[in-house]
Amino acid sequence: MTQLTIIANIFANTDKIDTVKSALLLLVEQTHKEPRCVTYTLHQNNQDDAHFVFYENWQSYELWQQHMEAQSIKNYLAKVEGCIASFTINELTAIR
Numbered sequence: 001m002t003q004l005t006i007i008a009n010i011f012a013n014t015d016k017i018d019t020v021k022s023a024l025l026l027l028v029e030q031t032h033k034e035p036r037c038v039t040y041t042l043h044q045n046n047q048d049d050a051h052f053v054f055y056e057n058w059q060s061y062e063l064w065q066q067h068m069e070a071q072s073i074k075n076y077l078a079k080v081e082g083c084i085a086s087f088t089i090n091e092l093t094a095i096r
Helices: 012-029 061-068 071-079
Strands: 004-012 036-044 051-058 083-094
Touching: 004 012, 004 061, 012 036, 012 051, 012 071, 051 061
Parallel strands: none
Antiparallel strands: 004 051, 004 083, 036 051
């Protein structure tokens, strides 16, 4: 089984930073309870408070997909609707 690394970049609308941060922190708390999660770490950019970065490791792509369909993700998306300026996901595999 190949471990999957995810780097997700989330940019909140500048007037919604606190709303997005609160929703992300709740998502972290809920995700840490998932047995398929290896690493799930949230970061906030020191030069841009609106920029959040997730560093994630999952046991497999399939398990990450299960996470993406989880109720915690649906709840997060509902809470931040209209609050996100941009969002990108990078799926990575370690080569060394």
